Amino acid sequence: MGALALLGSLVAKSDDAGFCVVWRGSSGIMGGGEGGVERAERVAFNEVTFRRANEMIGERAEELAVTGRVPFVCECGDASCLERVELSLAEYEGVREDARCFLVAPGHAITGPDLGRVIRSETRYGVVEKIGLSGEIAEARDPRSAD
Ligand SMILES: [Zn+2]
Numbered sequence: 001m002g003a004l005a006l007l008g009s010l011v012a013k014s015d016d017a018g019f020c021v022v023w024r025g026s027s028g029i030m031g032g033g034e035g036g037v038e039r040a041e042r043v044a045f046n047e048v049t050f051r052r053a054n055e056m057i058g059e060r061a062e063e064l065a066v067t068g069r070v071p072f073v074c075e076c077g078d079a080s081c082l083e084r085v086e087l088s089l090a091e092y093e094g095v096r097e098d099a100r101c102f103l104v105a106p107g108h109a110i111t112g113p114d115l116g117r118v119i120r121s122e123t124r125y126g127v128v129e130k131i132g133l134s135g136e137i138a139e140a141r142d143p144r145s146a147d
Helices: 002-017 036-063 089-096 132-140
Strands: 070-073 084-087 101-104 117-121 126-129
Touching (some): 036 070, 036 132, 084 089, 089 101
Antiparallel strands (some): 101 126, 117 126
16 A cells, blocks of 8 residues: 555656656665565556656657657666667557556566566567566556546
8 A cells, every 4th residue: 555655646746747757767766675575666666657658659649640660668667778669559559458568678578576577579579567566556557547
């Protein structure tokens, strides 16, 4: 409960800031130990943040009626990652069908108990399904879930 509330308040802050690139590279906010729950929360938090960014990119691409590939950002849990992943809107929709699935650049999947597992590995991109604690966070923070 505490974790989700914290996550909620941090994500809410990103709305004020407009965008959240600030957090990428800033280890201070969710920093701390590398192990267990804390790490799962931090990784999930980064992923959720960048999924939100991609949602905006996708919406914008739709508005502009982009037909080719769209430069999405890697949704891996590494706060310093700035990798671009080019996908068509249809491909991204395929990833986003499941609230627990995230788009990552090839080789960027962060896997493990309470972190995630690779469910798809293409030349241009990979898809990670969040499991355990981070799966719950991902689902709770899905921008597309109505409530
Ligand atoms: Zn990455």
